[in-house]
Structures are given as structure tokens and as C-alpha cells.
Amino acid sequence: MNHSKLSSDNYHIHISARQKLFDLKLKEVWEYRDLIWMFTKRKFTVYYKQTILGPAWLLLSPLITGLIYAFVFGGIANINTEGVPGILFYLSGTAIWTFFSSSLMNNASAFTSNAHLFGKVYFPRLTVPIANVLSSAIDFCFHFVPVAVFLIYYILAGRVTPNWAALALLPVCLLHLGIMGLGFGIIISSLTTKYRDLSILIQFGVTLWMYATPVVYPLSMLEKGWMKTVLLINPATMPIEFFRYALLGQGTIDPFCLTVSWITTMMIALLGIIIFNKVERNFMDTV
Amino acid sequence: MDNQKIAINISGVTKQYRLGQIGGGTLTHDLQSWWAKVRGKDDPNTKIGAKHISGETLMALNCIDLTVYKGERVGIIGKNGAGKSTLLKLLCRVTAPTSGEIDIYGRITSMLEVGTGFHSEMTGRENIYMNGAILGMNKNEIDSKMQDIIEFSEVKEFIDTPVKRYSSGMFVKLAFSVAAHLDSEIMIMDEVLAVGDMAFQKKCLDKMNDVSRSQGRTILYVSHNMNTIRRLCDRCIVLDEGRVIFDGDVEKGIDIYLSDSRDKEIIKDRYLYDDSYRYLNWGSPDFRIMALEMRNTAIECSSKFTLKLDIKTTGDWHNVFFRFEITMINSIKVATMFSDKGVDFKKGDEKKIVFLLDTAHLTPAKYRVDIVAYVTDQVGEDHFIDGVYPGFVFQINDRINEHNSIVWHQQYWGAIHLQDVVIQEIN
Numbered sequence: 001m002n003h004s005k006l007s008s009d010n011y012h013i014h015i016s017a018r019q020k021l022f023d024l025k026l027k028e029v030w031e032y033r034d035l036i037w038m039f040t041k042r043k044f045t046v047y048y049k050q051t052i053l054g055p056a057w058l059l060l061s062p063l064i065t066g067l068i069y070a071f072v073f074g075g076i077a078n079i080n081t082e083g084v085p086g087i088l089f090y091l092s093g094t095a096i097w098t099f100f101s102s103s104l105m106n107n108a109s110a111f112t113s114n115a116h117l118f119g120k121v122y123f124p125r126l127t128v129p130i131a132n133v134l135s136s137a138i139d140f141c142f143h144f145v146p147v148a149v150f151l152i153y154y155i156l157a158g159r160v161t162p163n164w165a166a167l168a169l170l171p172v173c174l175l176h177l178g179i180m181g182l183g184f185g186i187i188i189s190s191l192t193t194k195y196r197d198l199s200i201l202i203q204f205g206v207t208l209w210m211y212a213t214p215v216v217y218p219l220s221m222l223e224k225g226w227m228k229t230v231l232l233i234n235p236a237t238m239p240i241e242f243f244r245y246a247l248l249g250q251g252t253i254d255p256f257c258l259t260v261s262w263i264t265t266m267m268i269a270l271l272g273i274i275i276f277n278k279v280e281r282n283f284m285d286t287v
Numbered sequence: 288m289d290n291q292k293i294a295i296n297i298s299g300v301t302k303q304y305r306l307g308q309i310g311g312g313t314l315t316h317d318l319q320s321w322w323a324k325v326r327g328k329d330d331p332n333t334k335i336g337a338k339h340i341s342g343e344t345l346m347a348l349n350c351i352d353l354t355v356y357k358g359e360r361v362g363i364i365g366k367n368g369a370g371k372s373t374l375l376k377l378l379c380r381v382t383a384p385t386s387g388e389i390d391i392y393g394r395i396t397s398m399l400e401v402g403t404g405f406h407s408e409m410t411g412r413e414n415i416y417m418n419g420a421i422l423g424m425n426k427n428e429i430d431s432k433m434q435d436i437i438e439f440s441e442v443k444e445f446i447d448t449p450v451k452r453y454s455s456g457m458f459v460k461l462a463f464s465v466a467a468h469l470d471s472e473i474m475i476m477d478e479v480l481a482v483g484d485m486a487f488q489k490k491c492l493d494k495m496n497d498v499s500r501s502q503g504r505t506i507l508y509v510s511h512n513m514n515t516i517r518r519l520c521d522r523c524i525v526l527d528e529g530r531v532i533f534d535g536d537v538e539k540g541i542d543i544y545l546s547d548s549r550d551k552e553i554i555k556d557r558y559l560y561d562d563s564y565r566y567l568n569w570g571s572p573d574f575r576i577m578a579l580e581m582r583n584t585a586i587e588c589s590s591k592f593t594l595k596l597d598i599k600t601t602g603d604w605h606n607v608f609f610r611f612e613i614t615m616i617n618s619i620k621v622a623t624m625f626s627d628k629g630v631d632f633k634k635g636d637e638k639k640i641v642f643l644l645d646t647a648h649l650t651p652a653k654y655r656v657d658i659v660a661y662v663t664d665q666v667g668e669d670h671f672i673d674g675v676y677p678g679f680v681f682q683i684n685d686r687i688n689e690h691n692s693i694v695w696h697q698q699y700w701g702a703i704h705l706q707d708v709v710i711q712e713i714n
Binding site: 011012013014015016017019032034035038042045046049117118119120121122123281282284285 | 376379381384385390391392395397399408409425
């Protein structure tokens with residue numbers, strides 16, 4: 001990187017009242033990749049400082065949520081999990097949904113919760129949302145541990161068979177959900193700098209979204225009808241079904257829906273970055 | 288220093304702020320405006336006949352044009368709300384201008400605050416990485432400078448302790464050290480040198496002086512402390528209400544700023560002292576300096592001048608002395624003169640006292656004089672009975688004496704020109 005030398009001729013910053021709409025500033029983000037990593041690390045280390053269990057909470061909290069879901073949806077509501085052991089079904093669903101929802105939620109407050117930082121020094125603002133997704137991804141790795149334990153147990157017991165080929169594509173699935181969470185998150189974040197209402201609404205919104213996504217029930221449970229249509233339009237449906245399909249060998253993947261979901265995701269992300277960069281220029285005056 | 292190369296070029300920059308509350312109620316306005324625009328109608332929220340809605344907006348910066356050359360150390364001063372911080376924010380790209388263009392040649396570091404991104408739960412070392420990364424260093428750069436930063440910060444033994452256990456002084460020392468070790472050609476600072484104890488402040492100033500002189504870095508510095516501006520800067524810009532009102536010599540700039548910022552320091556030959564000249568609940572209400580009259584407010588050739596004080600008493604006072612405390616316009620006390628004898632007052636007196644002041648040793652400048660009346664007790668302790676702040680303002684113009692070829696550099700030599708040293712012997 002040419003940062004290390006005092007070569008001022010290479011550096012020219014032009015600040016203007018006008019701005020190019022499609023200037024995504026991704027090159028600059030790449031130059032600040034160390035900062036992205038620092039943000040990620042900070043989020044992780046700070047969160048568990050001065051707790052007794054420390055990162056063990058990362059293993060415990062999805063386990064507790066998974067057990068509650070297994071009890072409520074599996075035990076009481078008696079939802080059919082297509083032969084997959086209930087606990088494994090709910091644990092995996094929780095893990096992957098938490099990754100998506102925390103990517104989204106953390107980014108939904110990216111501007112407001114970093115106002116003190118953004119107001120004092122310039123760095124490519126997009127580093128913060130990217131770091132948020134990365135730290136959600138690290139959390140996911142921990143959340144995945146109990147899933148893996150149960151998975152291995154049930155594989156050995158012969159009750160589930162993963163789809164190994166699809167399993168290799170798991171990072172792609174994570175990338176898919178990560179980009180989607182980032183895109184939706186920064187759009188919401190950009191809109192909340194002026195009107196805070198949305199940040200309150202988003203809490204309900206994400207919960208509602210979860211029920212509109214096959215997280216606590218399999219997609220196959222729904223017959224054809226308007227509900228199924230809603231689920232198939234929902235861009236989060238396909239990556240989550242894909243995750244289950246890879247892991248548990250259960251689920252329905254519609255290649256057409258998956259492609260549409262990818263296109264939607266990329267459009268949302270692009271739109272998000274454009275809005276984000278636009279808002280970023282002046283948000284300190286309105287936040 | 289290469290004075291030909293431009294570091295920063297600002298042309299026609301304006302920054303407009305909307306006054307009043309933003310959000311809350313404006314959604315309906317925004318929707319109205321938007322709906323009107325969609326239908327091609329006039330915006331219902333624009334004021335009729337007003338093209339620039341000046342009632343609801345504020346021009347924090349009003350068409351600023353500036354060029355800063357490489358290696359210059361520019362001090363920016365001005366009253367609160369003059370637009371200093373807004374200008375720095377624009378340069379740091381924290382916010383964007385409403386109109387105009389800015390070109391910056393070289394890496395730029397902003398220190399609008401020390402310790403941006405510091406997290407209290409992380410250790411000193413972790414925070415150095417964090418802060419350095421935010422300020423634009425990559426990990427290798429920070430690694431190579433880590434040792435210097437720790438040395439400079441004086442908190443070596445606590446470097447692996449969470450910064451929440453630091454004293455506030457240690458915190459800012461560490462934070463400043465990171466910023467001071469950046470390899471950027473342009474540094475933008477907003478009064479951040481006012482950190483730590485006196486020794487550390489001096490160290491910071493020296494460091495800044497050093498990096499700018501030896502490495503030719505450009506510095507933009509905003510402060511209300513005129514002494515740091517004097518020490519650090521070689522060019523001064525005075526802002527007022529979003530405009531540049533002065534650009535050039537540091538001393539002249541400081542003069543303009545200071546004379547502008549104190550309305551009471553206008554030279555007058557007659558003063559009537561009301562309560563605004565006094566500190567609340569100070570002194571005795573039965574002794575009052577009422578007014579002052581003086582013949583010359585500007586002293587040229589002669590060093591002596593007279594002034595007349597009107598004093599009213601509603602009590603008996605014995606042996607009252609007067610003290611004239613001379614202050615430079617930048618609030619640094621220069622000298623004090625005492626009356627040569629005490630004066631007695633009876634209840635209901637209205638006396639006019641004429642004083643003769645000799646300012647032989649003061650150098651040419653504008654001075655402020657605070658007048659204090661006091662009595663002394665048996666142990667020599669003085670008791671304040673009345674005081675006016677400021678008593679009066681006067682100006683000493685250039686004196687013609689045997690050293691008339693010398694221009695007095697007050698910022699280096701001080702305000703008192705003592706009697707010449709006698710050379711007794713030359714061998």
C-alpha cells in the first residue's frame with residue numbers, strides 16, 4: 001500500500017457539493033481493511049468483557065433459544081419437522097436466522113450508534129456495516145458449535161444425512177444472507193438518521209419477518225396458496241432453506257427462486273450503498 | 288519549505304444549516320413538498336417571495352476562499368459560532384459543503400477530538416491499534432510506530448490495562464500520542480493541544496513544531512488560546528460570521544480578534560461605572576468609584592498622563608489606597624501601580640481625585656487598567672473595598688527615544704522595557 005510513504009503527490013482529495021451517484025467508494029473501503037478487522041475485533045472483545053462466562057454465552061444463548069423453540073413449536077404446537085430431530089431443526093434455524101437478523105439489526109443503527117465517531121473523523125463509513133456483518137459471522141461460528149455437536153450425534157445415530165455437496169457451498173449461503181442483511185440494514189439506517197420511527201418499527205419488523213420465513217417450520221409444511229407465495233417472494237426464504245438442505249438433507253430448493261433472491265439481494269445492497277454514501281455526507285447535520 | 292505547492296485550496300465554500308428542530312413534524316412537510324413536486328405544483332412549504340429562506344437557515348460558512356501552501360502553520364481564530372469548527376469539519380470530510388469545492392493535496396489527519404474510537408474496555412495497546420486504524424494507518428504502520436507512541440505517551444506501565452482504569456490525563460496523553468505519530472502531510476487540530484499537564488502540553492507543542500518544521504507538514508489549528516497560536520503558527524486567519532475577515536500576520540490577526548471580542552475595550556476618555564464594571568458582591572457598597580475622566584487616551588512622546596476619578600462614599604473610610612492593575616489586551620497582567628499615599632473619606636463625601644500615572648517602562652501597545660481601592664490592616668493584609676473592571680483603556684503609541692530604530696517585538700520581549708543596562712567597563 002502506498003500509505004506507508006510520504007508521497008503527497010499521489011493523494012488528492014476533491015470535496016464538492018455535488019456528488020457522483022454511482023461512486024461506491026469500494027476501493028477506499030479496501031484500503032481501510034485493517035480498520036474493518038479492528039471494528040470486528042472490538043465488537044467481539046468488548047461485548048464479553050467483564051462477564052463470568054465470557055464467550056461461553058455465545059454457545060449458551062442459541063442453545064437456550066433453540067430449546068425454547070423446540071418446546072413451543074415442536075412440543076406444544078407440534079409442528080412437523082419432516083423427520084429431522086426437533087432440537088437440531090430449531091437449533092440450526094436459530095443459528096442461521098440470528099446471523100441474518102443481527103446483521104440487519106446492527107446495521108439498522110449503524111449511523112445513530114456511531115454518530116460520535118462519524119462526527120469526529122473521516123474514514124470510509126461503509127467499514128462499519130461490513131464489520132457488523134463480519135462480527136455477526138463470527139458469532140455464527142460459535143452458534144454453530146452446538147448445532148455441529150447435535151448434527152454429528154444424529155449422523156452417527158443415522159437419523160440425518162447432510163447433503164455434502166451443498167454443505168461445501170455453505171459459505172456462499174452465509175455471504176448471501178450477509179449481503180442481504182447489510183443491504184437492508186444500511187437502507188434502514190440511512191432512513192433513520194432523519195426519522196427515528198423506523199428504528200422502533202424494525203424490532204417488530206424483524207420478528208414478523210422471521211415468521212414469514214421458514215425458520216421455525218419447514219417450507220414444505222405450506223400448501224400452495226397466498227402464504228406460500230409470500231414465502232417464496234421473501235428473499236430470505238431460499239438461503240435459509242438451502243442451509244437446512246445442506247445440513248439436514250431436508251428442504252426444497254427452487255433454483256429459480258434462489259436466483260431471484262440473489263438478484264434482489266444484490267440490488268438491495270447496491271441501493272443501500274448508494275443511499276448510505278449519500279446520507280453519510282451530511283448526516284452529522286441531521287442526526 | 289516549498290511555498291509554491293498548494294496543500295489545500297478552498298473555493299467558494301458555503302455551509303448552510305437549517306435552524307430549529309430537524310425531524311419530528313417535518314415528515315408531513317417533506318411529504319407535502321414531495322407530493323407537490325410530483326404533481327408539478329409549487330412547494331407549499333416555501334415562503335412566498337423568499338428565494339433564500341434566510342429566516343430558517345444559518346450560513347455557518349459564507350463563500351470562503353482560501354489557499355494554504357505546503358508547510359504553512361495556519362492558526363484559525365474567531366468568536367464562538369464564527370465557523371471555525373465547521374470549516375475544519377468540512378476539511379476532515381465529516382460533513383459536506385452546501386456549495387463550493389475543496390481540493391486537498393496530501394494525506395490529511397483530523398484531530399477534532401483526541402481518542403476517537405477509544406473504548407474504555409480495551410487496553411491501551413488495543414486502543415492504539417483502534418485509534419490508529421480510524422485515523423488511517425494500517426496495521427504495519429502502527430506496529431512500526433508502537434514503541435515511539437508508547438514512549439511519548441508516558442503511560443508505558445499501564446499500556447496493557449483497560450483504559451477505563453486510566454486517569455483522564457493518562458487517557459488524553461495516550462490519545463494524543465497516537466495522533467502525533469501519523470505520517471500525514473496535513474494535520475487539522477481543534478484545540479486538542481489543551482491536554483494533560485503543563486509539561487505534556489509543552490511536549491505536544493514542541494512535537495507539533497518539530498514535525499511541521501523538519502518535515503514540512505502543513506498544520507491547521509483552531510484555538511482560543513492565543514499563546515499557543517503564537518507559538519505554533521506562522522499565519523493567522525480570523526473568521527467572523529462565516530467569513531474570513533483577516534488573513535496574514537499572526538500578531539495582527541490576534542489583535543483584530545481580541546479587539547473585536549471585547550466591546551468594553553474601546554478607548555474612551557470618559558467612563559461611568561455601573562454594576563456591569565463590578566464583580567457581584569465584591570467590596571463595600573458604601574464606597575463607590577463613580578466615574579473617570581482622562582485627557583489623553585493615546586500617549587505618544589510623553590510617558591505621563593493624568594486622570595480624574597469621582598468617588599462617592601456613604602461611610603467613613605480612613606487611609607484608602609488605589610491600585611492600577613495593567614493588563615495587556617490578551618488578558619496577561621503586565622504590571623501594577625500603587626497610589627503614593629492614602630486618602631481619608633467621610634460619610635457623604637463626593638471627592639474628585641486627580642492621579643498622575645507614569646508609564647515610562649511600558650512598550651507601545653493597547654492596555655487595559657483595572658482600578659482597585661483598598662485599605663490595609665495592621666498585619667499588612669489588604670482589604671478590597673471597590674474595583675472597576677476595566678477601569679479604562681489606553682494606548683501607547685510608538686515612542687521616539689534614543690532606540691528609535693528598534694521595533695519592539697512584544698510577543699518575544701514582553702510588555703516592559705526596563706531601563707537600559709549600563710555598560711560599566713570595556714576591557
